[in-house]
């Protein structure tokens with residue numbers, strides 16, 4: 001039941017109102033793929049949710065609920081489940097990637113021969129590819145170059161559990177072609193259950209980077225909270241983290257103003273303040289003195305900020321931008337430094353003016 005007041009999956013009522021049904025494929029049956037499936041099902045679309053693991057697909061079909069990744073939310077009948085990519089992509093009007101970043105390339109390679117020529121491809125994954133440092137749109141364009149016109153990315157303050165609860169949520173869809181972003185905005189635009197509001201943007205790079213880098217920053221904020229540092233430290237980490245996101249974004253061609261929108265500040269606020277965030281919980285656990293592997297095992301879901309931290313340090317070197325928080329997180333996660341040490345080292349960095357470190361007025 002949506003908090004805004006209509007039974008989820010009340011298909012008959014939606015069809016009576018003439019709401020068009022589209023066939024859409026969601027790749028990845030974790031918490032995010034499932035939350036997106038619920039939102040699209042509210043719009044009376046026919047959603048095919050693809051799970052890599054046949055046993056997981058079978059459990060989803062049998063239980064009509066994703067007990068492993070998003071328990072407590074019944075899956076309406078207009079969400080079909082499959083573990084067969086061919087079945088998921090047959091006659092689909094759009095394909096939505098909701099797999100972790102380390103799976104996007106291989107899944108894209110698998111769908112390349114199956115993708116209907118007019119289908120849009122939307123990346124809802126928030127991460128960067130290890131090795132190449134690519135954003136997900138770059139990975140998708142490399143694997144399926146012909147998709148550029150119909151390619152888009154979605155990012156914003158969108159915690160899966162809250163989306164599934166049907167509370168008001170906003171996000172951004174960015175594409176190289178305005179008509180693609182507008183088309184996807186319409187696909188998500190909710191008529192019967194208005195809980196998900198989509199804005200469009202032309203800044204693909206900025207929207208993707210905002211969503212990726214905030215995962216690393218959220219780890220740092222979790223650390224500060226576990227150390228009991230309070231609101232001043234949290235605000236400083238968020239603000240300086242945003243500065244380095246903008247710095248990297250500018251170097252990659254993003255617009256600085258994108259980072260003051262939903263996919264920048266918006267997502268940072270949601271993730272950094274939420275105990276629902278897996279990345280925040282990684283930081284919190286490490287701040288309590290647990291080992292990274294132990295925390296990840298306890299969470300049992302993807303925390304993209306961990307691999308993203310590694311990639312950010314590579315990108316900082318490659319683009320010649322200062323990213324001291326990302327480097328501090330790298331020391332914490334992978335080099336054996338203690339939480340107290342990395343915070344102390346950050347505080348002892350050479351003193352500077354707020355906008356001086358990169359020669360850009362926004363930094």
Ligand SMILES: NC(=O)C1=CN([C@@H]2O[C@H](COP(=O)(O)OP(=O)(O)OC[C@H]3O[C@@H](n4cnc5c(N)ncnc54)[C@H](O)[C@@H]3O)[C@@H](O)[C@H]2O)C=CC1
Nearest residue numbers: 029030031032052098099100103125126158159160301302
């Ligand atoms: N959960 C959330 O609130 C949100 C998550 N995201 C992003 O969505 C992406 C997916 O995350 P979640 O669904 O949250 O993670 P999750 O941990 O809940 O689920 C991950 C899913 O991906 C599947 N998977 C893992 N490796 C795979 C592979 N090689 N091929 C196919 N499937 C594979 C797993 O079986 C599982 O079903 C991440 O990039 C995350 O940052 C974005 C917005 C919100």
Ligand SMILES: O=C(CO)COP(=O)(O)O
Nearest residue numbers: 156157158159277278279
């Ligand atoms: O991207 C998210 C919220 O916008 C989800 O954050 P976590 O992956 O940290 O749970």
